[in-house]
Amino acid sequence: MSRRTFVSGATAIAAGPMLxxxxxxxxxxxxxxxxxxxxxxxxxxVVIWTRLAPETGMPDVAVPVHWEVATDExxxxxxxxxxxxxxxxxxxxxxxxxxxxxxxxxxxxxxxxGAQISPVGRTRxxxxxxxxxxxxxxxxxxxxxxxxxFYSAYAHLAxxxxxxxxxxxxxxxxxxxxxxxRRTHEGTGEPLDLAQYRNRHAQYKTDPHxxxxxxxxxxxxTFDDHEVDNNWADEIPQDPxxxxxxxxxxxxxxxxxAYYEHMPMRRSSLPRGLDMQVYRRFRFGDxxxxxxxxxxxxxxxxxxxxxxxxxxxxxxxxxxxxxWLVNGLRNSxxxxxxxxxxxxxxxxxxxxxxxQTFDLDNWDGYRVQRRRLLDHFGSGQVANPIxxxxxxxxxxxxxxxxDFDDPSTPVVGAEITGTSITSGxxxxxxxxxxxxxxxxxxxxxxxxxxxxxxxxxxxxxRSRTLSSLRLVDTVWAEVAPxxxxxxxxxxxxxxxxxxxxxxx
Ligand SMILES: [Fe+2]
Numbered sequence: 437m438s439r440r441t442f443v444s445g446a447t448a449i450a451a452g453p454m455l456x457x458x459x460x461x462x463x464x465x466x467x468x469x470x471x472x473x474x475x476x477x478x479x480x481x482v483v484i485w486t487r488l489a490p491e492t493g494m495p496d497v498a499v500p501v502h503w504e505v506a507t508d509e510x511x512x513x514x515x516x517x518x519x520x521x522x523x524x525x526x527x528x529x530x531x532x533x534x535x536x537x538x539x540x541x542x543x544x545x546x547x548x549x550g551a552q553i554s555p556v557g558r559t560r561x562x563x564x565x566x567x568x569x570x571x572x573x574x575x576x577x578x579x580x581x582x583x584x585x586f587y588s589a590y591a592h593l594a595x596x597x598x599x600x601x602x603x604x605x606x607x608x609x610x611x612x613x614x615x616x617x618r619r620t621h622e623g624t625g626e627p628l629d630l631a632q633y634r635n636r637h638a639q640y641k642t643d644p645h646x647x648x649x650x651x652x653x654x655x656x657x658t659f660d661d662h663e664v665d666n667n668w669a670d671e672i673p674q675d676p677x678x679x680x681x682x683x684x685x686x687x688x689x690x691x692x693x694a695y696y697e698h699m700p701m702r703r704s705s706l707p708r709g710l711d712m713q714v715y716r717r718f719r720f721g722d723x724x725x726x727x728x729x730x731x732x733x734x735x736x737x738x739x740x741x742x743x744x745x746x747x748x749x750x751x752x753x754x755x756x757x758x759x760w761l762v763n764g765l766r767n768s769x770x771x772x773x774x775x776x777x778x779x780x781x782x783x784x785x786x787x788x789x790x791x792q793t794f795d796l797d798n799w800d801g802y803r804v805q806r807r808r809l810l811d812h813f814g815s816g817q818v819a820n821p822i823x824x825x826x827x828x829x830x831x832x833x834x835x836x837x838x839d840f841d842d843p844s845t846p847v848v849g850a851e852i853t854g855t856s857i858t859s860g861x862x863x864x865x866x867x868x869x870x871x872x873x874x875x876x877x878x879x880x881x882x883x884x885x886x887x888x889x890x891x892x893x894x895x896x897x898r899s900r901t902l903s904s905l906r907l908v909d910t911v912w913a914e915v916a917p918x919x920x921x922x923x924x925x926x927x928x929x930x931x932x933x934x935x936x937x938x939x940x
Contacts, residue, residue, distance in 0.1 A: 463499065463550045464490035470638055471647035472547065474559035474654040475700030477600060477718065479539035479567075482559050482654055485700035486547045488528035489638050496524045502548040503532050509544050509556060522549070527634050529697040539564035557651040560599055567721035570897060573597060575906075576776070577891040578604040578660070578826025579856030582640055583617035585911030589857045589890050590645035592906065592918040594652045596893055601653050602726065604826030605660025605778045606859065607695075608636050618861065618912055626665075628687050633694030641698065645914075650700075657699050658714055658728050660778040660827055664691040667797050669737045671710075685710060715757050717764055724896050725768035727761060728776040729753065738796050745796055748804040758805070765818045771928060772896055775823045780832065781806060782851050782881055783840035788874040798827075810838045814848035814931070821849040822901060822926055824894075828853045829860040830868070831892075831905055833884040833924045835932035843880050847932035852903050852924060854892035858911045863887040883933045884922055900934070901926045 473485040484503060488494055498521045505516040516536060522528040530547065537543060540563035547554040563569045575598050580587065593601070613621040627633045641647060661667050665687065666674045673684040692707040699705075705713050714730040734754025739745040753761065765773050779798040787793045794800035813821045813836065823836065832853035839845040868887040876882045890907035903924045909916045920939060927934040 463488075463552065464492045464494070465552075466490040467549050467552045468547065468554040470641040470698075471650055472545065472554050472557040473650035473700040474545065474557055475656060476702050476716075477560060477562045477654045477656075479562050479564050480537050481533060481535045482537065482543070482561055483700045483702050484532050484534055484545045484547075484557065484559065486530050486554055487638075487641075487698065488522050488530075488549055494524070494528050498523045499528065499549055501530045503530070503534075503545065504548075505534050505537070505543050505545045507541070507543060509558075511544065511546065515543070527694070527697045531700065531703065533702055537561050540567065540569070555647075555651060559654045562599075562718060563721040563723075565719065565721070569721045569723045572599055572720050572724050572896040573893065574600045574602060574896075575891050575893045576602040576604055576824045576826075576854055577857055578778075578854065579606040579829055579859035580640070580646070581606070581609045581611075581662075581856075581859040582619050582643070583609070583611065583614050583621055584856075584861045585618045585858040585889070586914045587643050587645035587649075587857060588908045588911055588914060588916040589906070589918070590643075590649040591915060592908065593891050594645065594648040598653050598893070599720070601649065601655045602728075602776045602824065603655055603657040604776055604824065604854075605658055606662045606826065606856075607657065607659065607699075608633075608640050609662045609859075610636070610665055610691075611662075628683075628690070630690040630693055633691050634697065637694050637698040655700060656718060656726065656728060656776065657701065658730060658776055658778065659695060659732065661732060661797075663695050664688055664732070667738065668732060669735045670733060672737045715753075715760065717768075719768070719770065722770055723898065724772040724774055725764070725770040726774045726776055727764055727768075729761070729778065730757065731778045736802070739801050740796075742792075742794065742796070745794075745801045745803050750802045751805055752799060752802045753805070758809075761809070762812055765812065765821065768819070771819055771898060772901060773818055773821045774894075774896075775821065777823050777825050779827045780825050780834075780851070780853050781810075781823050782832065782834035782836060782853075783879070784828075784832070785875055785879060788871075788878070807838060810836060810848050814838055814846055818849075820901075820926065820928060821931075823849065823851040824892075825851055825853040826856070829856040829887070831855045831884065831886040831888075831922075832882065833903075833922075833933055833936060835881045835883060837881055840879075840881055847881075849931050850924075850926045850933050852892060852894075854905070855886070855888065855890050855907070857891065858889060860887070860889070862889070862910050862912050884924065884936045884938065886921065888921070890918070890921075899928050 673679040835847045836849040
């Protein structure tokens with residue numbers, strides 16, 4: 437039976453109500469090519485995900501996908517199961533919000549469609565709301581430009597012992613295929629419509645190391661700019677001269693939908709119209725709360741000058757999200773308040789000497805709001821804030837002060853900006869230090885800087901948070917050794933970075 441006959445046949449059969457249960461006849465091979473994932477862990481629940489995406493494409497029919505969650509890898513003790521229709525309107529993605537699980541437990545899950553069974557994923561629920569966990573270990577990562585290199589970092593991340601992975605943005609890059617890159621993007625240009633964003637996401641998930649990292653832990657994801665368009669701000673594209681407002685809004689809708697379809701997110705994040713709920717919160721007993729930010733969807737356009745950056749009307753989060761953050765930080769009841777954030781909070785001068793230049797896409801461009809939030813950090817109402825940041829394609833461990841130009845102002849928190857999985861490719865370490873070491877000498881709030889590729893593992897206990905910078909030797913080979921290059925300690929009750937230990 438050719439695919440065309442199958443598709444039209446299926447449509448005809450679906451018209452008869454008794455025959456609707458088309459139990460996935462002759463589906464193409466390789467349905468689970470993009471792997472499995474889980475995410476957004478709650479004390480008794482976690483979202484499990486897959487997408488039926490065979491290389492030859494999916495017929496335009498609904499396909500029942502069966503799922504199972506077990507406490508053992510061999511599925512002898514299945515504790516939850518069910519079936520869900522994978523439909524073309526969501527690119528045959530399946531998101532199951534599995535409920536009724538035990539808090540703080542390890543589970544295994546898999547899917548079945550027709551005769552095909554998915555790889556097995558492993559996941560973990562969050563500890564009980566009232567729990568008093570002694571320890572929480574997770575990793576954060578960002579910026580995985582497929583064209584910049586291989587995901588050698590994920591091969592190691594998948595082997596770590598983690599409760600979850602926080603991904604801080606730039607999951608895909610929207611750049612056009614570059615035939616001279618290490619690996620080349622699919623398609624013929626930048627993605628603009630839904631089919632193109634779907635193809636871009638699918639290409640990223642064909643990477644075996646990325647799939648392994650998804651299958652190993654639940655992920656808590658947020659986006660930054662490249663999931664849509666470089667440096668977009670709310671309804672404003674990077675290049676308003678080239679994209680009309682209507683065209684960019686349509687592009688954003690397409691990008692959001694493809695993002696949801698490929699991420700293990702709860703139904704509450706399903707895009708509605710132009711919007712998608714990405715800022716959200718996860719609690720790990722009374723030990724830690726992770727506040728996940730969205731600094732793209734509601735932000736003011738980037739200011740053009742440093743003076744314009746002082747406009748008090750500028751916002752990175754929008755007023756509603758700011759209130760949500762301020763109240764959530766105050767009321768979390770957790771020992772540690774972790775922010776899953778995109779662009780750098782700490783002032784980041786790019787010029788040595790008395791002159792200063794800033795990237796105004798960062799919080800350096802939104803200085804009044806930053807000051808307001810840093811004052812809140814220092815108000816005595818926020819327990820141990822640590823900002824975890826992506827975007828920079830470098831590591832920057834920083835003390836957060838209320839005024840970075842005035843070293844007499846108090847340190848109110850810590851920020852760890854954690855490099856990139858691939859973006860930037862293999863770096864010129866010496867050139868980086870030639871540029872930035874002199875600026876570091878004038879920037880006492882910078883405690884450690886580096887420009888190599890990798891990720892950060894955070895080990896949180898009741899007395900301190902120990903963050904380990906894990907670096908790979910190269911992303912220009914599929915496999916490369918990993919090493920711990922530096923460790924940053926934040927102590928309970930003492931804002932900022934207490935100590936930096938760099939490997940010699
Ligand atoms: Fe990036």
